[in-house]
Amino acid sequence: MPPTDASPPPAANIAESGSARPFEIRRVRTRFLGLTLDECIQGFFGGNAFVAVIILALITVFLFREGFKFFPLNQDNLRIYRAAGLEYVQHLRGLDESHLALNRYLQDVRLRGLQAMQVEGVPAAEIKARLAPFDAWTNAFGDAIDPVRGLAGEMGDLSVAAKEAYQQNEDYKVARDQFLAAGKTAEAQAIEIKEVDFAANAAVLRGLLPAAREAAAGASAVIEAQLAALPVFPVAELQPRLARFAELGREYLATYPAALAGMEAWKYDQPVSGLEAFQAFIFGRQWTTASFWQDWYGIVPLFTGSLLISLIALVIAVPFGVGAAIYVNQISTPREQRLIKPTIEFISAIPSVVLGFFGIAILGETLRRLSGWEGLSWLPGFPYAERLNALTAGCLLALIAVPTIFTLAEDAINNVPRAFKEASFALGATKLQTTLRIIIPAALSGIISAVLLGLGRVIGETMVVLLCAGNRIAIPDFGLGLSVVTQPVHTMTGIIAQEMGEVVRGSIHYRALFCVGIVLFLIALVINFLAQKIVRRYKVSVG
Amino acid sequence: MDSTATASVPRSRPLATPPASSAGAERGATLIDIKDLDFYYGAKQALFDINLQIPDKRVTAFIGPSGCGKSTLLRCLNRMNDLIDGTSVKRGAIKIRNVDIYGRDVDPIELRKRVGMVFQKSNPFPKSIYENITYGLRIQGVKNKTRLDEVVEKSLRGAALWDEVKDRLHESGLGLSGGQQQRLCIARTIAVEPEVILMDEPCSALDPIATAKVEELIHELKKQFTIIIVTHSMQQAARCSDQTAFFYMGKLIEFDATHNIFMNPKNPQTEAYVSGRFG
Ligand SMILES: Nc1ncnc2c1ncn2[C@@H]1O[C@H](COP(=O)(O)OP(=O)(O)OP(=O)(O)O)[C@@H](O)[C@H]1O
Ligand SMILES: [Mg+2]
Numbered sequence: 132m133p134p135t136d137a138s139p140p141p142a143a144n145i146a147e148s149g150s151a152r153p154f155e156i157r158r159v160r161t162r163f164l165g166l167t168l169d170e171c172i173q174g175f176f177g178g179n180a181f182v183a184v185i186i187l188a189l190i191t192v193f194l195f196r197e198g199f200k201f202f203p204l205n206q207d208n209l210r211i212y213r214a215a216g217l218e219y220v221q222h223l224r225g226l227d228e229s230h231l232a233l234n235r236y237l238q239d240v241r242l243r244g245l246q247a248m249q250v251e252g253v254p255a256a257e258i259k260a261r262l263a264p265f266d267a268w269t270n271a272f273g274d275a276i277d278p279v280r281g282l283a284g285e286m287g288d289l290s291v292a293a294k295e296a297y298q299q300n301e302d303y304k305v306a307r308d309q310f311l312a313a314g315k316t317a318e319a320q321a322i323e324i325k326e327v328d329f330a331a332n333a334a335v336l337r338g339l340l341p342a343a344r345e346a347a348a349g350a351s352a353v354i355e356a357q358l359a360a361l362p363v364f365p366v367a368e369l370q371p372r373l374a375r376f377a378e379l380g381r382e383y384l385a386t387y388p389a390a391l392a393g394m395e396a397w398k399y400d401q402p403v404s405g406l407e408a409f410q411a412f413i414f415g416r417q418w419t420t421a422s423f424w425q426d427w428y429g430i431v432p433l434f435t436g437s438l439l440i441s442l443i444a445l446v447i448a449v450p451f452g453v454g455a456a457i458y459v460n461q462i463s464t465p466r467e468q469r470l471i472k473p474t475i476e477f478i479s480a481i482p483s484v485v486l487g488f489f490g491i492a493i494l495g496e497t498l499r500r501l502s503g504w505e506g507l508s509w510l511p512g513f514p515y516a517e518r519l520n521a522l523t524a525g526c527l528l529a530l531i532a533v534p535t536i537f538t539l540a541e542d543a544i545n546n547v548p549r550a551f552k553e554a555s556f557a558l559g560a561t562k563l564q565t566t567l568r569i570i571i572p573a574a575l576s577g578i579i580s581a582v583l584l585g586l587g588r589v590i591g592e593t594m595v596v597l598l599c600a601g602n603r604i605a606i607p608d609f610g611l612g613l614s615v616v617t618q619p620v621h622t623m624t625g626i627i628a629q630e631m632g633e634v635v636r637g638s639i640h641y642r643a644l645f646c647v648g649i650v651l652f653l654i655a656l657v658i659n660f661l662a663q664k665i666v667r668r669y670k671v672s673v674g
Numbered sequence: 675m676d677s678t679a680t681a682s683v684p685r686s687r688p689l690a691t692p693p694a695s696s697a698g699a700e701r702g703a704t705l706i707d708i709k710d711l712d713f714y715y716g717a718k719q720a721l722f723d724i725n726l727q728i729p730d731k732r733v734t735a736f737i738g739p740s741g742c743g744k745s746t747l748l749r750c751l752n753r754m755n756d757l758i759d760g761t762s763v764k765r766g767a768i769k770i771r772n773v774d775i776y777g778r779d780v781d782p783i784e785l786r787k788r789v790g791m792v793f794q795k796s797n798p799f800p801k802s803i804y805e806n807i808t809y810g811l812r813i814q815g816v817k818n819k820t821r822l823d824e825v826v827e828k829s830l831r832g833a834a835l836w837d838e839v840k841d842r843l844h845e846s847g848l849g850l851s852g853g854q855q856q857r858l859c860i861a862r863t864i865a866v867e868p869e870v871i872l873m874d875e876p877c878s879a880l881d882p883i884a885t886a887k888v889e890e891l892i893h894e895l896k897k898q899f900t901i902i903i904v905t906h907s908m909q910q911a912a913r914c915s916d917q918t919a920f921f922y923m924g925k926l927i928e929f930d931a932t933h934n935i936f937m938n939p940k941n942p943q944t945e946a947y948v949s950g951r952f953g
Binding site: 557 | 759784790793795799810
């Protein structure tokens with residue numbers, strides 16, 4: 132505040148000079164509802180930001196609330212699996228299933244042999260004759276498992292019946308509660324609930340254990356005899372495959388004791404912990420729904436599918452995106468720049484469903500044909516038969532990631548001060564040396580975060596993978612090396628899009644999908660967090 | 675883009691080191707000979723008919739009002755202008771030790787190893803002090819650690835920075851003060867042992883103490899290097915240069931020994947400028 136001294140008020144001076152305009156500096160304000168225009172504008176933008184934050188919070192809360200209820204449900208799911216004896220019978224079924232896989236191997240060998248002979252021009256009747264010993268042997272091998280299969284079926288029927296009875300009871304209980312809540316006591320009492328006696332069921336199943344042992348022993352004896360007497364395959368080149376088959380067969384036989392021990396150890400009333408329910412989701416290797424036997428909600432096949440596709444996409448998109456960014460920023464003529472930049476940026480404007488369509492109609496088929504081309508047969512996994520697979524989806528996702536990576540990397544390179552470049556040239560560096568040793572290192576943090584955000588874009592993409600990834604729910608067989616890329620896979624985003632429309636609201640399946648959503652959400656969160664952290668941590672502080 | 679920069683790249687060293695006898699050619703003999711030089715930015719002419727002989731192992735100052743073409747001429751001497759689209763030398767020639775540096779078989783990369791440059795704003799790389807100094811040698815393929823260590827110490831001592839940074843050679847060059855950064859840039863330049871060092875207003879961002887240090891350094895450096903310095907400070911030109919060139923609107927107005935330019939200018943425009951009546 133000015134001191135209250137004795138100087139004359141300014142008005143007096145103005146009056147004296149006479150010529151001065153009045154000293155009017157007060158603000159003129161227009162008001163709506165008692166607010167100035169500035170305040171209205173501030174309120175509008177502030178309100179928008181606030182709403183965005185609230186909505187994000189609501190989405191997060193909703194996602195987690197719906198998702199986390201999955202775990203108690205899954206715990207129950209697993210408990211019934213054990214109590215009803217499915218877990219127990221599964222050991223036997225497993226033996227049958229593995230045996231089936233071995234049979235498929237034999238069929239595959241047979242088919243190859245058949246084709247080889249056809250190519251040679253052997254007449255049909257002759258082929259049949261040559262294959263006859265092999266076929267007889269295969270049949271004997273196939274029949275060997277029959278006693279185990281029969282017993283597994285019988286026991287399976289028992290445990291499925293127990294499980295279904297239990298589930299029906301649960302439904303009845305819900306109905307009864309609804310009647311009671313509605314005040315209809317008579318109807319509620321009419322519903323008769325007979326608790327399932329798991330203990331009795333378990334006793335019956337256990338009683339069959341000696342039979343199971345006997346069946347297993349019988350089967351393994353026959354199989355062992357068969358393996359010892361391998362037939363001679365009519366096509367000599369395929370004989371090694373039979374030798375390999377014998378190895379696989381012995382490995383299979385070695386699983387018998389473990390299966391029987393597993394049956395022995397089964398306790399129908401052993402409780403299932405929450406941790407187990409959680410692990411069954413996070414480490415679960417199967418995603419099986421609406422199965423008459425048992426539903427599994429394991430995220431691993433979906434996660435690995437997403438991961439595989441994203442890796443393929445990045446392997447393609449990173450060199451292209453970063454390379455294009457370096458080229459456009461450092462090497463191209465202004466004319467090229469005006470052409471390349473908008474073109475790449477335009478890719479991101481293509482709706483992903485259109486890309487997916489393109490993938491199904493053109494890319495998938497083209498790649499498949501290409502894979503059949505002799506000159507490319509050295510590539511891992513080539514040739515392949517499935518048109519829609521991880522490679523097709525990965526190629527398209529690369530297209531989606533390139534604009535993100537390109538734009539952000541180009542920004543990062545562009546932000547490297549010109550002075551660094553000049554200093555490098557003034558020391559006698561070539562353009563290439565300057566780019567590699569000065570510009571890229573200085574822009575590296577930006578480039579890495581560009582790649583991370585590209586990854587985020589790819590993992591979250593739904594339409595393309597749903598249309599082009601082949602949607603086979605199975606963990607891709609990484610043991611095959613690089614040719615794993617030609618396998619069809621399913622993804623976390625794809626499964627949600629595909630199944631969410633069909634599930635019963637509130638069911639375990641519905642909640643499992645929410646859990647997958649949570650995992651996606653967390654991945655996105657981590658990626659964005661890392662990208663920001665890297666940019667901040669390594670940002671070049673320019674003098 | 676810069677067609678001139680990439681057009682002719684023979685890998686021979688165009689400015690072949692002269693025989694030992696002439697290496698120590700007498701101080702003050704002409705090193706750089708600029709003849710009838712016209713320089714254009716696209717269609718815009720920036721330098722008009724420049725004729726100038728710059729002597730060896732001396733400090734030459736370029737002075738003149740803003741926009742008169744000092745930096746342009748300086749950047750012609752190591753062909754840094756090649757990096758700007760559309761620039762061209764339309765007439766005339768620049769010879770260093772009698773080699774036309776705009777000749778068809780000259781590699782500008784090799785030229786810049788011989789004609790180093792220090793910029794107005796210090797621009798160390800976002801790397802350690804050590805790596806800043808060894809950068810010029812590393813891109814020439816020098817890998818020998820002892821050799822690099824030697825050069826680092828020698829260059830830092832040469833730039834009067836050794837004592838201040840010898841304990842933090844592996845810390846970022848960006849952590850130094852402005853004046854230290856500028857001396858680091860000088861050290862980086864002398865590490866590749868050029869013959870000429872071009873300095874474009876090297877002290878304009880520095881305080882008086884840092885400026886004094888750089889000026890002292892220039893005094894030392896001229897024993898080994900030919901130095902050309904652009905400056906807006908009359909005192910600086912007077913203090914540290916042996917001869918001074920005054921430019922005005924793209925033309926060389928007067929070139930003479932520094933004390934003549936300041937005490938006894940022949941041209942009235944020079945007189946008006948150095949006495950502070952315009953500019
Ligand atoms: N990149 C460029 N493109 C076009 N014209 C330029 C460019 N750089 C400089 N010029 C022009 O060339 C003329 C000389 O510029 P120059 O930078 O050489 O002046 P200067 O003497 O160094 O000035 P200052 O003292 O302000 O640094 C000026 O008219 C300027 O506008
Ligand atoms: Mg300048």
